[in-house]
Amino acid sequence: MAEELVPIQLIDEPEEALSPREQRLNRAARVLQWAAIAYGVLSALLIIIGVVAAVSANAGLFGTLQQILLMRYPGAPDSAVAVLVLLTQLNLSLLLVMMVGVLARELWAIPAMLILAIANGASILILGFTPAVIALVSIVWALVIIAPEIRAFRFNPVMLKELRGRMRGVRAFVVLTVYLGLMSAFMALLYLIALPANQISGSAAAGEIGRVLFAGVVGIELLLIIFIAPAFTAGAITGERERQTYDLLKTTLLPAPSFVLGKLESALSYVLLLLFAAIPLQSIAFLFGGVGELELVLAFIILLVTAITLGTVGIYFSTQASRTLSASVRAYSTTLVVTFAVPLILSIVLTIVTAPLRTLSPAVEAGLIYVDDFLRSMNPITAALFSRQQLVENQVLGFFSHTLASDGSTIPRVSPWITFTIIYLVAATVLVVLSVRRMRKVEA
Amino acid sequence: MADLIIETRELHKRFGKFEAVKSLSLQVPAGSIYGFVGPNGAGKTTTMRMLTTLTRPTSGQAKVAGYSVTEEPRQVRRAIGYMPDEFGVYDDMRAWEYLDFFAACYDIPEANRKKLIDDLLELVDLSHRRDDMVDKLSRGMKQRLSLARTLAHDPQILILDEPASGLDPRARVEIRELLVELAKMGKTIFFSSHILADVAEICTHIGIIEAGQIVAQGSMEEMRAQLNPHREIMVSVRDDDMAQKVKSLVAGMPDVIAVEVLEPKAGRSRIRIDFTGDDEGIAAINQKLLAEGVLLLGFTEETKDLESMFMRVTKGLVT
Numbered sequence: 109m110a111e112e113l114v115p116i117q118l119i120d121e122p123e124e125a126l127s128p129r130e131q132r133l134n135r136a137a138r139v140l141q142w143a144a145i146a147y148g149v150l151s152a153l154l155i156i157i158g159v160v161a162a163v164s165a166n167a168g169l170f171g172t173l174q175q176i177l178l179m180r181y182p183g184a185p186d187s188a189v190a191v192l193v194l195l196t197q198l199n200l201s202l203l204l205v206m207m208v209g210v211l212a213r214e215l216w217a218i219p220a221m222l223i224l225a226i227a228n229g230a231s232i233l234i235l236g237f238t239p240a241v242i243a244l245v246s247i248v249w250a251l252v253i254i255a256p257e258i259r260a261f262r263f264n265p266v267m268l269k270e271l272r273g274r275m276r277g278v279r280a281f282v283v284l285t286v287y288l289g290l291m292s293a294f295m296a297l298l299y300l301i302a303l304p305a306n307q308i309s310g311s312a313a314a315g316e317i318g319r320v321l322f323a324g325v326v327g328i329e330l331l332l333i334i335f336i337a338p339a340f341t342a343g344a345i346t347g348e349r350e351r352q353t354y355d356l357l358k359t360t361l362l363p364a365p366s367f368v369l370g371k372l373e374s375a376l377s378y379v380l381l382l383l384f385a386a387i388p389l390q391s392i393a394f395l396f397g398g399v400g401e402l403e404l405v406l407a408f409i410i411l412l413v414t415a416i417t418l419g420t421v422g423i424y425f426s427t428q429a430s431r432t433l434s435a436s437v438r439a440y441s442t443t444l445v446v447t448f449a450v451p452l453i454l455s456i457v458l459t460i461v462t463a464p465l466r467t468l469s470p471a472v473e474a475g476l477i478y479v480d481d482f483l484r485s486m487n488p489i490t491a492a493l494f495s496r497q498q499l500v501e502n503q504v505l506g507f508f509s510h511t512l513a514s515d516g517s518t519i520p521r522v523s524p525w526i527t528f529t530i531i532y533l534v535a536a537t538v539l540v541v542l543s544v545r546r547m548r549k550v551e552a
Numbered sequence: 553m554a555d556l557i558i559e560t561r562e563l564h565k566r567f568g569k570f571e572a573v574k575s576l577s578l579q580v581p582a583g584s585i586y587g588f589v590g591p592n593g594a595g596k597t598t599t600m601r602m603l604t605t606l607t608r609p610t611s612g613q614a615k616v617a618g619y620s621v622t623e624e625p626r627q628v629r630r631a632i633g634y635m636p637d638e639f640g641v642y643d644d645m646r647a648w649e650y651l652d653f654f655a656a657c658y659d660i661p662e663a664n665r666k667k668l669i670d671d672l673l674e675l676v677d678l679s680h681r682r683d684d685m686v687d688k689l690s691r692g693m694k695q696r697l698s699l700a701r702t703l704a705h706d707p708q709i710l711i712l713d714e715p716a717s718g719l720d721p722r723a724r725v726e727i728r729e730l731l732v733e734l735a736k737m738g739k740t741i742f743f744s745s746h747i748l749a750d751v752a753e754i755c756t757h758i759g760i761i762e763a764g765q766i767v768a769q770g771s772m773e774e775m776r777a778q779l780n781p782h783r784e785i786m787v788s789v790r791d792d793d794m795a796q797k798v799k800s801l802v803a804g805m806p807d808v809i810a811v812e813v814l815e816p817k818a819g820r821s822r823i824r825i826d827f828t829g830d831d832e833g834i835a836a837i838n839q840k841l842l843a844e845g846v847l848l849l850g851f852t853e854e855t856k857d858l859e860s861m862f863m864r865v866t867k868g869l870v871t
Contacts, residue, residue, distance in 0.1 A: 119608065121625060259661075260659075262656075262662070265653055265656030265657055268653070268656070269642070269645065269649070269653045272644075272645060272649055273642065273644035273645060276644065351640070351642070352636065352638040352640050353640045353641075353642065355601075355604075355606050355634075355636055355640070356634070356636065356640045356654075356701075357657065358605075358606060359604050359605065359606065359629050359632065359634045360629065360654060360657035360658055361626065361629055361630060361657065361658050361659055361705075362657040362658075550605065550606070550607065550608055550625070551601075551606065551607040551608065552607075552608055
């Protein structure tokens, strides 16, 4: 037909009078959004103040900030500022997640908001984190607004539908079996390789075998997630278009955020299933020792955050493309460029170009270290490797001080997994919001 | 005239340089079964996509159930059930799950859904296939399931794009009966077809579209009257001389508008008489011809069906 020859243009759906329920949900979401923005502004201010204070060597400023914003924190003033930045950004990303959850009327949004409020309350009591008041007030406010519409919150119908399709029959069972079989074979191989190398030194080497096995499983899982998470979601919207069900869904009253989140949740729950199924394999490493529970938790967080963000990358490109294939290609190439190519090239360039500058002044050295840390946090693999290194070698899970080579002063640094988590969660929320916006458009 | 439930005014839709719909003005009364007929590519689907808020008109207005499709799309969606010309079914689901999903999309509380699904399946006669996978259903069954889906939120209007296309004759009849039943339940049914026979049997109203424009619309009676202002009598006689005689005899009679000698067919000469009178008048013509010694081989009134109406109003611009 002639209609298909002309590229389809999209325009925004008109604003229309919302139903009372939608008005309430929108208002609650807006409260959370403004709270998130407040945290964004606060953390930006903190970073600027931090840089200014570092350059002008005005350590008193840090102390003042600590006094006002984080008075019960036992550590040094400079690391207090780092903690402040992290807490504000954590609140920023989690509040945005809550906002999307409220808009999509997700059942998990309500307990999640309660937990976030409790965590913020605890941070006031334990650390004296006064900005937590913003989160507390906004969450309570939002909960009060949505309280009359509590029945509107429900299991996501799209997620339910997807899971029904995906988990039915032998296919899901076969995929899981093959996956576990391959993982087991890989473990056995790693064991056989690690065994002779560590045999000489006796019992002390058992821990080394455990570490190799653990790192091997987590590494494989990470690669797996990097490859399957975008693939699972790249067909989310294009698949509906290809099946010609997209128009049907658009004529229903299903809100766009519900659709996007439902697709994301169903993909994530499958990824989670794979991760949980491999936990017995991971725990073989504990038989050998050498791996702590913290490492296990850390590995799990990194895997989960990677899955969430790469899943949203897939969804985002699925809303942009007209075919699943081109959505997948774009999702993969963007992922590779942003998480591998750019950080790799930048860090190589930085190392070469800035080598002579490193010891020039403490401020420059500190800045370069932070840029390096940031680049590391952009990629799940480097984030995992360096976080593990800090944990295993220096017993550092969160913050540590770094002594500058130029003048021997110390600066606070943070284990990359924390910055990684924040960057990735913020990116995921932004992509979800963009996808929703795109889905709301109609053909002009 | 009854309340209009779908009304468009000067509706235009342009794709690039191609004008799919040109100043279309539709009037669909509430409670009617409205057949939207036209050749393939006439703009039926584009019109339906505008009415279902899937694509925005380039200009003009359209109101569905009193709501503007451009300004209050959500209210429009609440009021309509839409079935596109493709099935739009998910293969990896059971029949009841399919309905359950769409009921959930329309915010129907879970507690009410089981009964709703049972009722819908009962209505479209698929109760016995409740737990079957959708891809195991026949084409006709899928179409009925699809129809059940459009009813999930109890809409006032059903907008169905080619509901009977690609179905075998039996399934076609079943769908048709279902539509009549739904109309009895008080739904307005607006459906498109390029096959007139589908439309003629069940419609109360009809609109004919060609090349993006409405060429005729109204209730079936109005359409018949509009398209058939006079009756046609076909007379066949043995040869041309006789035909000329008939012509001269009939021409002066009351209520006769025109008499035309047609091309001979199968060795017989034929005369068409356009006539506006009643049955008595027809009998009078017959009597007069017999009285004047015309040897009549045939004397019949042509009943014009929709097909010929259709052929007459559409100019065959689009095929």
